[in-house]
Amino acid sequence: xxxxxxxxxxxxxxSGPVGxxxxxxxxxxxxxxxxxxxxxxxxxxxxxxLQGAKSLVVVIAGLSWSTLSxxxxxxxxxxxxxxxxxxxxxxxxxxxxxxxxxxxxxxRVYEGLLWRRTRAIPLERLQAVEVVRxxxxxxxxxxxxxxxxxxxxxxxxxxxxxxxxDATALRARLLALAGxxxxxxxxxxxxxxxxxxxxxxxxAGRPLHAVRNQHLLISQLLTPQAIMLPxxxxxxxxxxxxxxxxxxxxxxxxxxxxxxxxxxPIRRVLDDWAFRIARDDDVLRIHKGLLExxxxxVPLNRVQTVAITWPLLWRFKGWLxxxxxxxxxxxxxxxxxxxxxxxxxxGDLPTGxxxxxxxxxxxxxxxxxxxxxxxxxxxxxxxSRARLGSGLSDEVFAARSGLLTRxxxxxxxxxxxxxxxxxxxxxxRLRLAxxxxxxxxxxxxxxxxxxxxxxxxxxxELTDRAHAARTRH
Numbered sequence: 001x002x003x004x005x006x007x008x009x010x011x012x013x014x015s016g017p018v019g020x021x022x023x024x025x026x027x028x029x030x031x032x033x034x035x036x037x038x039x040x041x042x043x044x045x046x047x048x049x050l051q052g053a054k055s056l057v058v059v060i061a062g063l064s065w066s067t068l069s070x071x072x073x074x075x076x077x078x079x080x081x082x083x084x085x086x087x088x089x090x091x092x093x094x095x096x097x098x099x100x101x102x103x104x105x106x107x108r109v110y111e112g113l114l115w116r117r118t119r120a121i122p123l124e125r126l127q128a129v130e131v132v133r134x135x136x137x138x139x140x141x142x143x144x145x146x147x148x149x150x151x152x153x154x155x156x157x158x159x160x161x162x163x164x165x166d167a168t169a170l171r172a173r174l175l176a177l178a179g180x181x182x183x184x185x186x187x188x189x190x191x192x193x194x195x196x197x198x199x200x201x202x203x204a205g206r207p208l209h210a211v212r213n214q215h216l217l218i219s220q221l222l223t224p225q226a227i228m229l230p231x232x233x234x235x236x237x238x239x240x241x242x243x244x245x246x247x248x249x250x251x252x253x254x255x256x257x258x259x260x261x262x263x264x265p266i267r268r269v270l271d272d273w274a275f276r277i278a279r280d281d282d283v284l285r286i287h288k289g290l291l292e293x294x295x296x297x298v299p300l301n302r303v304q305t306v307a308i309t310w311p312l313l314w315r316f317k318g319w320l321x322x323x324x325x326x327x328x329x330x331x332x333x334x335x336x337x338x339x340x341x342x343x344x345x346x347g348d349l350p351t352g353x354x355x356x357x358x359x360x361x362x363x364x365x366x367x368x369x370x371x372x373x374x375x376x377x378x379x380x381x382x383x384s385r386a387r388l389g390s391g392l393s394d395e396v397f398a399a400r401s402g403l404l405t406r407x408x409x410x411x412x413x414x415x416x417x418x419x420x421x422x423x424x425x426x427x428x429r430l431r432l433a434x435x436x437x438x439x440x441x442x443x444x445x446x447x448x449x450x451x452x453x454x455x456x457x458x459x460x461e462l463t464d465r466a467h468a469a470r471t472r473h
Contacts, residue, residue: 211347
């Protein structure tokens with residue numbers, strides 16, 4: 001049994017095929033018509049320098065230590081300089097041919113060197129906006145604007161780089177247009193050269209929670225990666241000592257391998273450092289990061305799923321983790337650093353319940369009705385059957401799973417895109433089935449190993465509630 005839903009665009013529809021330019025309503029500005037057309041904006045003039053610096057890091061990483069040992073340090077430095085210079089020249093030319101402006105309710109981005117490309121991004125499909133500041137951008141007072149669009153395979157149109165003020169103003173304007181509010185056009189700041197570093201602003205709106213950095217550090221120490229860290233370091237060190245070589249290349253290679261072992265927990269700490277979350281009307285504002293700061297803005301009406309996780313070692317401290325799915329980015333990005341889905345990196349149960357209630361009004365974790373699968377499901381889940389469960393509250397479909405790491409997924413009925421009843425060969429013999437509630441964000445929730453008759457009844461009930469919820473909205 002499958003039912004699909006297509007959400008209408010927020011704030012009114014604009015006709016036209018997806019991916020093609022959509023002209024603003026009659027009377028609005030048109031490209032190339034009249035003197036009131038908004039001028040095309042350029043990125044900050046320092047953008048090529050920052051892009052060239054990033055290319056230099058990539059070049060050095062691409063030239064392995066074995067290359068250094070073969071050609072010597074002098075020629076290695078010449079190769080790096082030539083390639084970095086070439087990358088910088090290309091970055092300058094690319095910057096000259098890159099621009100953007102807002103036409104009606106579209107953001108149009110122009111780019112390309114040999115092959116010119118124009119991307120038209122309908123703002124009614126906008127899911128979330130991030131202002132990202134890598135370390136070099138912080139030192140120069142710049143920022144990068146990233147857009148998450150429903151149906152996109154990855155982050156759309158990263159505008160790198162703008163001044164912090166321009167990035168913040170453009171984010172506010174795009175969100176206003178996405179919600180159907182007419183926002184004033186900005187003045188032409190394409191030639192701005194201000195590079196003074198600006199302090200990272202606190203999230204606007206009503207503060208909800210700030211994660212203590214001490215808890216963040218402890219939570220990463222209570223992970224399998226951190227626990228296995230001494231074993232990995234000992235293995236790399238043993239391999240190095242067994243070679244009996246103390247050359248520069250051997251030392252550098254060993255340090256590189258050890259960096260790979262310790263990178264994951266350190267990266268999580270740096271990414272979520274000084275995590276703060278606030279609510280401003282109908283949007284969530286999240287600020288986090290140490291070396292690379294991120295200011296995220298997520299409209300609450302675009303949240304598809306909220307996932308709660310209790311890792312095994314965290315349960316001794318009573319901690320949990322919250323993540324959310326927003327259509328367009330949850331499954332599109334292969335690198336989880338580019339998925340702005342952290343709702344609470346670590347916190348206790350009362351804090352988690354408070355934040356869940358803000359995102360999903362009326363939902364209380366302690367009051368969710370949960371029914372376990374029938375006893376014969378133990379043949380498929382001999383250890384975890386007691387942890388499986390699903391239920392329907394007035395607001396969400398809830399499903400829990402997991403043995404060592406426990407998971408709970410909450411899906412608002414209005415966000416359900418389709419409902420599936422799936423049976424594997426062993427499930428057919430046991431007259432069991434799994435009911436999936438799919439969302440635009442990807443994972444959704446699944447009630448595993450339900451009685452077959454119960455599964456079909458649950459699917460029908462989910463279909464009816466999803467239809468009723470979409471009708472109310």
